[in-house]
Amino acid sequence: MPKLIVRTIDLSKVYRRGKVNVPALNNVNLQVSSSEIVGIMGPSGSGKTTLLNIIGGLDKPTRGKIFVDGVDITSLNEKDLADYRLKKVGFVFQFYNLIPILTALENVEIPLALMGAPKDERRERALNLLRMVGLENRADHKPDELSGGEQQRVAIARALANNPSIVLADEPTGDLDSKSAMAFMRIVRDLNRRNNQTFIIVTHDPLVVEQCTKIYTIRDGRVESA
Amino acid sequence: MFSWSLAVRNLKRRRLRTALTASGIVVGISMMFILLSLVSGMETQARSMARALGGADITVSNSTSFRDRMGGGGFFGALPSPSTLDASIAETISGIPGVYAVSPQFSFSGSINGRRVTVYGVEPASYEIVTGGLNIVEGRFLSENSDGEIVMGKAMMDFLNLTLGQTVNLSAGQEEEGRIFTVVGVFETGMIFQEYAGYVTLADAQNITGEHGLVTQILVKCEDPSTVSDVVSLISSTVPDVRVTTPTATIQQASQMLNTLTMFFATIGLVALFAGSFGVINTMIMSVTERTREIGVLKAIGAKNHNIMKIFLAESLLIGLIGGGVGVAVGSILAYVFPMLTSGLFAAGASPFGMRNPFSSAVNAGLGGRATSTIMFATPAITPLNITICFSLGALVGILAGLYPAWRASRMKPVEALRHA
Numbered sequence: 029m030p031k032l033i034v035r036t037i038d039l040s041k042v043y044r045r046g047k048v049n050v051p052a053l054n055n056v057n058l059q060v061s062s063s064e065i066v067g068i069m070g071p072s073g074s075g076k077t078t079l080l081n082i083i084g085g086l087d088k089p090t091r092g093k094i095f096v097d098g099v100d101i102t103s104l105n106e107k108d109l110a111d112y113r114l115k116k117v118g119f120v121f122q123f124y125n126l127i128p129i130l131t132a133l134e135n136v137e138i139p140l141a142l143m144g145a146p147k148d149e150r151r152e153r154a155l156n157l158l159r160m161v162g163l164e165n166r167a168d169h170k171p172d173e174l175s176g177g178e179q180q181r182v183a184i185a186r187a188l189a190n191n192p193s194i195v196l197a198d199e200p201t202g203d204l205d206s207k208s209a210m211a212f213m214r215i216v217r218d219l220n221r222r223n224n225q226t227f228i229i230v231t232h233d234p235l236v237v238e239q240c241t242k243i244y245t246i247r248d249g250r251v252e253s254a
Numbered sequence: 255m256f257s258w259s260l261a262v263r264n265l266k267r268r269r270l271r272t273a274l275t276a277s278g279i280v281v282g283i284s285m286m287f288i289l290l291s292l293v294s295g296m297e298t299q300a301r302s303m304a305r306a307l308g309g310a311d312i313t314v315s316n317s318t319s320f321r322d323r324m325g326g327g328g329f330f331g332a333l334p335s336p337s338t339l340d341a342s343i344a345e346t347i348s349g350i351p352g353v354y355a356v357s358p359q360f361s362f363s364g365s366i367n368g369r370r371v372t373v374y375g376v377e378p379a380s381y382e383i384v385t386g387g388l389n390i391v392e393g394r395f396l397s398e399n400s401d402g403e404i405v406m407g408k409a410m411m412d413f414l415n416l417t418l419g420q421t422v423n424l425s426a427g428q429e430e431e432g433r434i435f436t437v438v439g440v441f442e443t444g445m446i447f448q449e450y451a452g453y454v455t456l457a458d459a460q461n462i463t464g465e466h467g468l469v470t471q472i473l474v475k476c477e478d479p480s481t482v483s484d485v486v487s488l489i490s491s492t493v494p495d496v497r498v499t500t501p502t503a504t505i506q507q508a509s510q511m512l513n514t515l516t517m518f519f520a521t522i523g524l525v526a527l528f529a530g531s532f533g534v535i536n537t538m539i540m541s542v543t544e545r546t547r548e549i550g551v552l553k554a555i556g557a558k559n560h561n562i563m564k565i566f567l568a569e570s571l572l573i574g575l576i577g578g579g580v581g582v583a584v585g586s587i588l589a590y591v592f593p594m595l596t597s598g599l600f601a602a603g604a605s606p607f608g609m610r611n612p613f614s615s616a617v618n619a620g621l622g623g624r625a626t627s628t629i630m631f632a633t634p635a636i637t638p639l640n641i642t643i644c645f646s647l648g649a650l651v652g653i654l655a656g657l658y659p660a661w662r663a664s665r666m667k668p669v670e671a672l673r674h675a
């Protein structure tokens with residue numbers, strides 16, 4: 029029985045838009061075992077991003093608890109949450125979100141620098157990560173000199189820099205062609221097998237869904253097993 | 255972290271905006287710098303003036319003479335024969351309560367090797383007690399038996415191409431026959447015009463001019479500097495028909511005026527800097543807004559509030575450093591050009607700030623009205639201290655102006671920042 033890495037208990041999120049309450053998540057009880065690749069599907073506005081943000085410690089739920097590696101992250105303060113994001117979580121966004129004025133290598137170095145790693149060490153590690161995603165020869169290129177697929181591979185290298193236990197990806201292939209999407213998922217599969225890293229991927233992409241070990245569907249803030 | 259490279263690259267990416275923002279600081283800093291340099295220049299002059307005037311608290315001279323001489327030819331011009339006091343007045347003054355020491359002096363416009371020069375006849379011992387003595391850079395000062403010896407200013411020595419130990423011909427006027435004197439010492443004051451002078455013994459001066467038993471000034475040192483004004487009134491009431499002046503007190507007044515000037519200038523500069531800092535605040539708020547999404551990303555990957563704060567503070571500090579650096583450079587150029595621009599004004603006797611030059615009167619009083627005001631005007635002094643002050647001030651403005659925008663950036667909620675287009 030693999031160990032549980034993420035467990036949500038009656039997780040609810042209600043946004044207030046003026047005087048109107050917008051329910052985004054409704055009593056979500058989700059369990060993710062370590063070393064799984066979980067796909068989350070669902071129509072637009074169903075609450076996928078909201079769930080991912082809460083698991084990643086970017087947002088707080090209105091009600092409920094969420095345990096990651098046995099720690100209730102809803103009880104963490106702002107600073108500890110930042111620490112949690114730095115050490116335990118890696119984020120991959122649909123639009124890559126690389127820092128445009130930094131090179132690929134420097135982008136990958138950011139989380140290492142935030143950890144306080146010495147310059148030589150972080151340079152070497154960042155280069156290794158770029159090699160892993162097949163971009164060591166593009167280390168000194170700025171994001172606007174890279175294709176979308178390449179940028180997303182830099183982004184996943186950045187997400188993995190501090191060796192997080194979970195990688196959260198919000199429609200990572202949404203902006204990629206199928207070839208790039210396949211390359212991206214190959215990397216995800218390799219990492220998952222080699223490092224036992226857990227991936228939670230919000231997606232509509234059949235290419236992604238194909239590679240997932242588990243699929244959940246969200247509808248109106250409720251999680252259904254597929 | 256990446257704070258510095260991020261700051262440098264972001265500023266480079268928006269060169270024009272950076273330049274415009276920094277120029278707001280440049281205006282304030284360069285203003286501060288030239289004004290501080292001017293004040294420093296005046297201070298330097300005040301200091302050497304104070305040294306030149308020595309420790310004489312009070313100068314006593316003939317009351318009728320001074321006015322006669324005001325219209326005279328000034329320092330380098332021909333002077334009418336000096337108005338004198340009876341040497342015995344020195345005795346009277348030394349008996350006045352509060353007086354520590356007196357030193358009679360006979361100064362006249364003489365001629366050394368045919369060059370017009372101010373000659374001071376002094377009693378060496380009392381002169382040193384009252385004034386603290388000259389700043390001797392070569393040889394020695396006069397002593398009690400210094401008949402036929404002269405101590406000359408460095409500038410004068412250079413001008414006449416003389417060296418220590420050589421002899422000169424000193425006479426009371428260009429037409430008159432002189433006497434041979436040996437140069438035994440050289441003094442420096444830091445002010446060229448004061449160095450066109452020679453010091454001989456009082457007796458030699460009286461002999462050359464034929465004014466036996468007479469002096470032109472009596473220099474007085476008080477027991478307690480705070481009682482100078484009391485002693486002045488005592489001298490005025492005891493000795494009739496003398497002019498009593500307090501050169502060091504005048505210098506003090508001048509320094510007080512300097513302090514006021516400094517405050518005034520500093521205020522103007524600060525107002526300009528204040529205006530410049532609003533430009534920085536504005537630019538930094540723009541920069542924070544433009545990079546909202548970037549802030550969200552950085553927070554998502556684990557940046558803490560202080561990391562974000564540092565990124566933006568580094569940027570505004572850099573703007574401040576650029577502004578401070580360029581400000582100092584521009585200020586230095588202005589400080590250099592300033593005397594040229596205004597030299598016409600000074601020669602005409604006006605001061606750039608619409609007030610009387612505080613030093614010329616002090617020197618006139620101290621040197622018996624021999625100095626002219628044309629040479630007196632301050633040249634700005636570019637000092638390391640002023641450079642440091644202005645540069646740091648630029649940096650400080652950068653930091654202070656960046657605080658609020660950086661704080662706002664650091665407080666952004668990651669989810670909201672990420673949603674920002």
Ligand SMILES: Nc1ncnc2c1ncn2[C@@H]1O[C@H](COP(=O)(O)OP(=O)(O)OP(=O)(O)O)[C@@H](O)[C@H]1O
Pocket residue numbers: 043044045050051052070071072073074075076077078079
């Ligand atoms: N900050 C917010 N304020 C108010 N309502 C919000 C906010 N964020 C999300 N919502 C609402 O919550 C619901 C869920 O949003 P969420 O972004 O999680 O959907 P999603 O499943 O990611 O959709 P999509 O596939 O379009 O990205 C939606 O109705 C959305 O309008």
Ligand SMILES: [Mg+2]
Pocket residue numbers: 076077078198
């Ligand atoms: Mg979404």
